[in-house]
Amino acid sequence: MRLRKRFRMTGAALACALAGVLALGGCSLLGDDSGGSSETGGAGAPRSSASPQDIPYDVTPLIKPAKKYYGAAVPGAPISMKNIDVYTSRTGKQPNLIEYYAAWGDGFDATGVRNAWAEGALTLMSWEPFDTSLADIAAGRSDAYIKEYATAVRKLNLPVVMDFADEFNGHWEKWGTKHATPAQYVAAWRHIHQTFVDVGATNVIWAWAPNIVNPVKNVRLKPYYPGDAYVDWIGLVGYFTIGQDNAFDSVFGPTRDEIRTFTKKPMLLLETAAMPGERRRADVRNLFAGVAADDDMLGFIWFDYKKRADWRLEASPLALEEFKRLAADDRFGFDVRKPS
Template sequence: MIRKTLLPLCAALVFLGGVSGCGLLGGDDPAARAARHPAGSSSRKAEAAVPYDVAPLLDPKKEFFGVAVDGAPSSMKPVDAFARTVGKKPNLVGSYSSWGDGFNAEGARNVFDYGGLLYVSWEPFKPGLDKIADGSQDAYIRKFAKSVHETNVPVAISFGHEMNGNWYPWGTKGTTPETFVKAWRHIHDVFQDVGATNVIWVWSPNVINPVPSVELEPYWPGDAYVDWVGVVGYWSRTGAHTFATLYGPTRRQVARFTHKPVLISETSSEPGERRRADVRALLTGVEKDGDVIGFLWFNIPKRADWRIQSSPLALAEFKRLIAGDAFGFEVPRS
């Protein structure tokens, strides 16, 4: 895939112009539970002395094909089952981690050994962004960062996703853009201090369609603190139904202040008559748009059955399109 100059992209479903994300797994996610109670022998330290260099992954020549499934990444069996269902191995595996959880080092290694990259949506439900920004959470942040550093495999981290919505405590009703930016930069700086440079930092707003009055730029931490712009946007039965209308307004706004690579960082299509067309619009849109580096499909039943296998016609379309050479590559070993 040839890159052009980069041009920009659940508490409840929002059907007027966009859908908010469904990453409310928190403590219910098996990966999160494993991270809170890691086995003493399962968190393996890196075997290599040289830190993993994520630079080749930042703007890949092929598209990332990601999935979030129950049970992964503590076990890769659900990912294998999904791969058999759609006919191709994902190279990006999504997970959710609540603030206070330990880093799931075993899960990160599992994904890396599978040939992929672990994607962590880090959800600061408490104690609040102000406490993170003022340094009072530094012992926890440092411990998490050291575990990431010692695991020494590539990890993508999205802190406080969908911050432009009002459905999370770190969103528009719970804090200010200034506090969000201060917390983000502080976490990033602690990771740098401990040498955890094997992280790809992903800033992931929700599509602006359901929250058009919220400007994104005040939430932007700065080019030095972000590697990818992640865009969360779901396909609903009554909302935007083209790649351009779902993701375009957000990407145009983002283009005013940055030109970082864009990942569709959380998406799926609501079951219904339009689902097959939605799948076609998503996959062909990602493949044809030289500024987008891939997508992560939410394949977990939560408030709706987002699993692609729940709709035979949509699954057939997904299998047909994902089989193309544009999607999927093995994450390099070093």
């Protein structure tokens, strides 16, 4: 359930991004997990005589790497990496997956993606259609914008992760259960995906991200699933909150188990954190242990903002120390430019 306010990257901050370019991909139109182009080797190394810029970056090694993603969402990143550096100093390890939020209509943040990549981190963009309906997107009314965005992504030719209209199973979102049907959601997702494929932007890792089902148990997830041909990652959005059982399986297990009835795609805690207070230290332990214990769990992104609650690690010094201790585990974090 949404426990944070959405933020919008300003047009000024992103205007320069349209001059840049990027490529992403990963989803097999045949529904398999291979993801990348058959013309490329590991991590985007081209096999043919074509220039690297002509061949979309091969994201295959990043879809299910040997180690876990150690991610963060912090104010200003990745257009500015200043707060990532502060986060790194506090936790003892640099995040290798950086999440930011973009409203429908914003330009592609090529500069931010470059900034993150230069420091060995992958960028995850949460794309939020506040000002248009899913039905209109599916009907093609945003095609010019989507094509322009996808073209910018292709030109930059670096891997990124894209998460469209997350928490769609919640009533609190403008694209949620009060405003759109499962069929409209699936049609919009597939339409966007196909537009990216049509312009050659196959260097995207596509992350489908429901809210955990605990607060919306009556909403089934399978009708919202676009299909394995259109999805690379399952990205769960869920928080450790006061007043609920804080065992990892209690927070994430019901959602994981339901999803496993219709897809085996790898999972990522796309957005998580724990409320400050005495219990946060235990929550942090449960987070790391739960992710480490599941081979199909790719990692997590900690939402380090003060929004409605103070999710920042610095708000609980003892929990921060525990987080720093556990983050030192070599299983968490790796340079995404060298995933193997």
